[in-house]
Amino acid sequence: MELTGRIALVTGAAKGIGAEITNGLLKKGAKVILTDINMENLISKTNEFREEGYDVDSKLLDVREEQQVIEAFKWIDEKYGRLDILVNNAGLSPKVNGIRRNTHDIPTSEWDTVLDINLKGTFLCTREALPLMQKGKWGRVISIASQAGRTGSRVSGTHYSASKAGIIGFMRTLATEYGTFGITANSIAPGPIETDLLYINDSGKIDTYIKNIPVGRLGKAQEVASAVTYLCSVDAGFINGATIDVNGGLFML
Amino acid sequence: MGILDGKQVLVTGGARGIGFEIAKKMAGEGAKVFVNDVKDEILDIAVTELLKAGFNAEGYKADITDEEAVAKMFHIIEKKGGLDVLVNNAGLSIRGVHALRTGTVEHDVKKVTEIGLMDWNGVLNINLTGTFLCTRAAVPLLKKSNNGRIINMSSRAGRAGGSVSDIAYVTTKAGIIGFTKQCAIELGAYGITANAIAPGVIMSEWLKDHWENLSNERQETLLNSIPLKRTGEPQEIANICVFLASDSSSYITGTTLDANGGSYLS
Numbered sequence A: 001m002e003l004t005g006r007i008a009l010v011t012g013a014a015k016g017i018g019a020e021i022t023n024g025l026l027k028k029g030a031k032v033i034l035t036d037i038n039m040e041n042l043i044s045k046t047n048e049f050r051e052e053g054y055d056v057d058s059k060l061l062d063v064r065e066e067q068q069v070i071e072a073f074k075w076i077d078e079k080y081g082r083l084d085i086l087v088n089n090a091g092l093s094p095k096v097n098g099i100r101r102n103t104h105d106i107p108t109s110e111w112d113t114v115l116d117i118n119l120k121g122t123f124l125c126t127r128e129a130l131p132l133m134q135k136g137k138w139g140r141v142i143s144i145a146s147q148a149g150r151t152g153s154r155v156s157g158t159h160y161s162a163s164k165a166g167i168i169g170f171m172r173t174l175a176t177e178y179g180t181f182g183i184t185a186n187s188i189a190p191g192p193i194e195t196d197l198l199y200i201n202d203s204g205k206i207d208t209y210i211k212n213i214p215v216g217r218l219g220k221a222q223e224v225a226s227a228v229t230y231l232c233s234v235d236a237g238f239i240n241g242a243t244i245d246v247n248g249g250l251f252m253l
Numbered sequence B: 001m002g003i004l005d006g007k008q009v010l011v012t013g014g015a016r017g018i019g020f021e022i023a024k025k026m027a028g029e030g031a032k033v034f035v036n037d038v039k040d041e042i043l044d045i046a047v048t049e050l051l052k053a054g055f056n057a058e059g060y061k062a063d064i065t066d067e068e069a070v071a072k073m074f075h076i077i078e079k080k081g082g083l084d085v086l087v088n089n090a091g092l093s094i095r096g097v098h099a100l101r102t103g104t105v106e107h108d109v110k111k112v113t114e115i116g117l118m119d120w121n122g123v124l125n126i127n128l129t130g131t132f133l134c135t136r137a138a139v140p141l142l143k144k145s146n147n148g149r150i151i152n153m154s155s156r157a158g159r160a161g162g163s164v165s166d167i168a169y170v171t172t173k174a175g176i177i178g179f180t181k182q183c184a185i186e187l188g189a190y191g192i193t194a195n196a197i198a199p200g201v202i203m204s205e206w207l208k209d210h211w212e213n214l215s216n217e218r219q220e221t222l223l224n225s226i227p228l229k230r231t232g233e234p235q236e237i238a239n240i241c242v243f244l245a246s247d248s249s250s251y252i253t254g255t256t257l258d259a260n261g262g263s264y265l266s
């Protein structure tokens, strides 16, 4: 299989898009290390995959915590000696009763939390993963950005947009640094995908949303996952520094 | 068993270069491939190679700028079972059009003031009008497919301009991106997706000629501007085409996928 022998780590893998990304990589033959901040979900998701006969491992990991990140990658180094694929997926889009806070209402603590998880977490995991990828002379760093980082959003807040646009910039510059080691760096920018994160407390709003999507429906987490597995393939080796929109045509750039 | 089993594909300008690799790769993934080109000598060679490899392929000679010829081609494709994927690949630069028209190859990239109207019209005709004609004729067939796909060949030059491209080419390749978006909007309701690919510097036949005429210094500067430090291969564009034609890309529409080794980071 395409990814047989590859070792992958997915952050925020316990549910939603992260769980589907994990599923997609497993189906292509990779070994996947699931990480998440939510222990209960992490254990049950990992067991679910294990029961299906897949090669999985897991590690409780809050991507914001430098020490935890360092230790997690040290553990991988000791256990497996390398890492081939990193998917920076963990992310947060805070809402109050399904509605974002407008900027004048955002407390600094909420701003910091979003930037810490979405942006600093991506930096920390990538930094610690790179030496392990360089060992294998092959690597794929894939970060889950968002349509909100490509254009304005009507459902998520300014902190979320700032962090997701930040991810795209981060990945583009990363792409210039490690190409000669066989490591590519790309972003995926999903539009509205049916997961808990999308939860909008207003069915009217969802309907308007869908009306504006050329394919006439929300996306599925698997449809983000299939873009990830594609970027991990050997076939995608000349794609570097790119952002792939998976949004049903809602926003085209 | 391939990921395009049972799909019928048309690749325009498929007799050589990137188009040929697209045809080959898609056929290798199980698709039945109709290969179009305007030049029958190279088309015959291409189709023979595909058939020898055991693939399901058929050649159609047609000039995609000729409305009637395009209508005829799609009429035949409809009779032969319809179409799931249209790859609008045929495309030329001023250099290519000029060579076709006059038989002389000029290696220097012409600047805006040096371009004659005939050459300008030639580039617009092939790259834009040809894409329009094929798409218009393909839509009724694609509507009958469950997973209609339109894949248009743009270029890195259409995203950012570039020192090895002329202005007519850049104009059309940027035009392709707009064309693609509007296709996505108008055809989404029929389950048809439309996407563009924007290749960077790819070692296809025409580039090979041009490349050999560049000084070592110029070659090195170009390579150094690419983070992956190499030009791309036609196969690498074909791979992306397969992805965009496959069920894996079902929620991707209206986008332009860059494959340029990072040389221009969009």
Ligand SMILES: NC(=O)c1ccc[n+]([C@@H]2O[C@H](COP(=O)([O-])OP(=O)(O)OC[C@H]3O[C@@H](n4cnc5c(N)ncnc54)[C@H](O)[C@@H]3O)[C@@H](O)[C@H]2O)c1
Pocket: A011, A012, A013, A014, A015, A016, A017, A018, A035, A036, A037, A038, A041, A061, A062, A063, A064, A088, A089, A090, A091, A092, A093, A117, A121, A144, A145, A146, A147, A189, A190, A191, A192, A193, A194, A195, A196, A197, A198
């Ligand atoms: N759902 C959408 O419409 C959508 C659209 C665009 C982008 N995205 C992005 O996709 C990614 C996944 O989103 P989702 O919709 O699956 O969300 P989700 O809320 O369903 O899942 C997110 C997962 O990340 C984990 N997580 C949260 N904070 C963490 C931390 N500090 N460390 C480690 N793990 C943490 C959560 O426990 C959860 O398992 C996010 O980056 C999100 O921004 C989602």
Ligand SMILES: NC(=O)c1ccc[n+]([C@@H]2O[C@H](COP(=O)([O-])OP(=O)(O)OC[C@H]3O[C@@H](n4cnc5c(N)ncnc54)[C@H](O)[C@@H]3O)[C@@H](O)[C@H]2O)c1
Pocket: B012, B013, B014, B015, B016, B017, B018, B019, B036, B037, B038, B039, B062, B063, B064, B065, B089, B090, B091, B092, B096, B126, B130, B153, B154, B155, B156, B198, B199, B200, B201, B202, B203, B204, B205, B206, B207
């Ligand atoms: N090679 C690169 O670096 C590069 C980069 C970006 C984009 N592209 C694009 O990729 C596509 C393929 O390019 P290539 O490098 O393989 O070029 P190529 O010249 O090798 O192939 C183009 C093919 O199109 C055919 N063709 C020309 N006019 C036609 C017409 N009117 N009707 C039907 N067929 C016609 C030609 O006969 C030829 O076989 C083009 O659209 C090109 O603009 C190429």
